[in-house]
Amino acid sequence: MRAEPPPTADQPEVPTPGWRTPRKAARPPRRAPLTVDAIVDAALEIVDTEGLDALSMRRVAQKLDTGAASLYAHVANKEDLIELVLDRVSGEMSFPEPDPEHWGDQMQDGMRQVRDIYARHRDLAKANFGRIPTTPHSLEAMEGMLAILKAGGLPDKVIAWSADLIALYATSAAYEMGLRELREEQDPGWTERYFGQIGAFFASLPKERFPVSVSMLDALTQGDDNDRFGFGLDVIMLGMQAYADRMRANGEA
Amino acid sequence: MRAEPPPTADQPEVPTPGWRTPRKAARPPRRAPLTVDAIVDAALEIVDTEGLDALSMRRVAQKLDTGAASLYAHVANKEDLIELVLDRVSGEMSFPEPDPEHWGDQMQDGMRQVRDIYARHRDLAKANFGRIPTTPHSLEAMEGMLAILKAGGLPDKVIAWSADLIALYATSAAYEMGLRELREEQDPGWTERYFGQIGAFFASLPKERFPVSVSMLDALTQGDDNDRFGFGLDVIMLGMQAYADRMRANGEA
DNA sequence: TTCCTATGACGAACGCTGTTCGTTCTACGA
DNA sequence: TCGTAGAACGAACAGCGTTCGTCATAGGAA
Numbered sequence: 001m002r003a004e005p006p007p008t009a010d011q012p013e014v015p016t017p018g019w020r021t022p023r024k025a026a027r028p029p030r031r032a033p034l035t036v037d038a039i040v041d042a043a044l045e046i047v048d049t050e051g052l053d054a055l056s057m058r059r060v061a062q063k064l065d066t067g068a069a070s071l072y073a074h075v076a077n078k079e080d081l082i083e084l085v086l087d088r089v090s091g092e093m094s095f096p097e098p099d100p101e102h103w104g105d106q107m108q109d110g111m112r113q114v115r116d117i118y119a120r121h122r123d124l125a126k127a128n129f130g131r132i133p134t135t136p137h138s139l140e141a142m143e144g145m146l147a148i149l150k151a152g153g154l155p156d157k158v159i160a161w162s163a164d165l166i167a168l169y170a171t172s173a174a175y176e177m178g179l180r181e182l183r184e185e186q187d188p189g190w191t192e193r194y195f196g197q198i199g200a201f202f203a204s205l206p207k208e209r210f211p212v213s214v215s216m217l218d219a220l221t222q223g224d225d226n227d228r229f230g231f232g233l234d235v236i237m238l239g240m241q242a243y244a245d246r247m248r249a250n251g252e253a
Numbered sequence: 254m255r256a257e258p259p260p261t262a263d264q265p266e267v268p269t270p271g272w273r274t275p276r277k278a279a280r281p282p283r284r285a286p287l288t289v290d291a292i293v294d295a296a297l298e299i300v301d302t303e304g305l306d307a308l309s310m311r312r313v314a315q316k317l318d319t320g321a322a323s324l325y326a327h328v329a330n331k332e333d334l335i336e337l338v339l340d341r342v343s344g345e346m347s348f349p350e351p352d353p354e355h356w357g358d359q360m361q362d363g364m365r366q367v368r369d370i371y372a373r374h375r376d377l378a379k380a381n382f383g384r385i386p387t388t389p390h391s392l393e394a395m396e397g398m399l400a401i402l403k404a405g406g407l408p409d410k411v412i413a414w415s416a417d418l419i420a421l422y423a424t425s426a427a428y429e430m431g432l433r434e435l436r437e438e439q440d441p442g443w444t445e446r447y448f449g450q451i452g453a454f455f456a457s458l459p460k461e462r463f464p465v466s467v468s469m470l471d472a473l474t475q476g477d478d479n480d481r482f483g484f485g486l487d488v489i490m491l492g493m494q495a496y497a498d499r500m501r502a503n504g505e506a
Numbered sequence: 507t508t509c510c511t512a513t514g515a516c517g518a519a520c521g522c523t524g525t526t527c528g529t530t531c532t533a534c535g536a
Numbered sequence: 537t538c539g540t541a542g543a544a545c546g547a548a549c550a551g552c553g554t555t556c557g558t559c560a561t562a563g564g565a566a
Contacts, residue, residue, distance in 0.1 A: 056552060067516050130432040132451055139463060146465040160472035165485045172425045179383040198385055210392060212399045219413035232418045239492025320545050
């Protein structure tokens with residue numbers, strides 16, 4: 001492809017036909033170049049305010065005053081972008097130096113932190129299902145968790161599999177909590193209305209068909225997110241101990 | 254609106270202008286009427302073969318030889334359709350008559366069943382997050398679960414909150430398992446390739462930065478879905494017992 | 507300095523999505 | 537026989553992820 005020769009006296013400038021696309025059409029001035037960091041920033045901002053389902057390549061591009069296609073020079077695809085966002089959020093997590101005297105409390109605090117961080121990013125936790133940590137910050141988080149569990153002196157199998165279990169629990173709890181908070185934010189009063197309806201619905205259940213459920217209505221509707229999450233953590237950690245004890249009693253460890 | 258009068262000798266048939274839409278254009282013959290059941294059938298078929306993300310109103314309609322708009326006469330929206338699908342699947346679950354001697358085994362079998370049923374429907378479990386059971390079959394499933402737990406003689410709070418915890422665990426485990434099975438089906442050999450890469454990746458982790466993780470590689474990669482799910486159930490149920498014991502020791506129950 | 511090339515920016519397009527609208531057709535009750 | 541309720545349904549709207557071809561620029565090579 002050759003460039004247009006400069007006009008001279010012998011060869012005056014050739015007018016461009018109207019139907020030919022102009023070579024230097026009026027274009028907005030070139031903006032500051034995109035960066036992966038800026039893209040992740042914008043994506044996370046959308047997730048934080050409108051939830052994961054509102055995250056689209058076009059919305060991210062819009063926030064950066066560009067077009068969706070431009071993002072693909074920095075990010076392989078949407079899946080890749082989500083992984084980057086998850087890694088960014090994993091970077092918010094931090095675990096203390098393991099203390100064998102207080103590993104139980106450290107673990108509980110750590111998991112509360114994980115849940116809160118995810119929930120602060122609305123329903124982002126949804127994207128964490130089915131993912132094995134491979135990004136830098138998520139690997140660090142895993143390392144921090146395992147280190148604390150290891151300080152508890154449990155068998156390796158119990159530690160490794162429990163880490164899975166606890167992480168899955170924190171992710172699930174964060175997802176459900178984030179989902180509810182998102183709905184409340186997008187539709188103020190939703191929580192009260194929804195749980196009011198649920199309460200009324202359960203109170204109206206026929207006790208002939210659902211005798212046990214009806215007999216337990218109080219217990220079923222008791223407790224807020226924190227109470228219930230704390231209960232789950234207690235149960236899992238007590239269970240880990242009991243499981244390890246059983247292994248030792250059976251001479252497996 | 255008046256009907257076109259029949260042509261007579263005095264009043265010959267008036268030709269319809271070409272631009273006027275014909276009154277009786279050639280249309281396919283009216284088909285057997287749609288039903289909610291048929292719609293749920295079609296939707297579940299799509300979920301079973303292609304996963305939840307492939308479920309669209311148009312695909313369902315296509316399967317029923319009609320248009321997407323026709324579905325809205327029987328189903329409020331996609332969310333409603335998914336709830337109907339979930340209820341249908343909940344109907345596959347069944348729990349035995351509670352036996353106080355074997356409530357632990359009954360619970361474990363029941364939860365394995367729940368996980369397997371969800372996983373058989375690919376990643377459908379994803380849609381179960383954040384949902385409180387209100388549909389007939391899901392209420393029955395909850396009743397069956399609670400009845401078995403009640404036979405264990407634990408305090409109501411432990412039963413109710415544990416039911417939540419266990420159901421969440423079964424849902425999460427089913428989701429992750431279903432996700433992997435879906436990927437394997439859509440891309441045969443995926444599982445082996447993926448876990449091979451993961452194994453190689455973990456083996457390549459620098460032990461200076463991730464000392465604990467590296468020291469536990471064996472434990473971290475051990476066990477299949479069933480082993481790990483069984484471990485989680487064991488831990489949770491041992492934890493429930495220990496939690497109840499602790500409550501009793503503190504005079505809380 | 508001048509040219510070439512690699513790279514990022516970007517508009518347009520493709521084939522999807524959930525949902526709504528207005529129209530048409532059919533079956534049933536009066 | 538008529539009127540009406542309700543289902544069926546095509547078209548449309550705004551949005552989606554991604555790809556393509558084109559363009560402008562920056563940096564290295566000559």
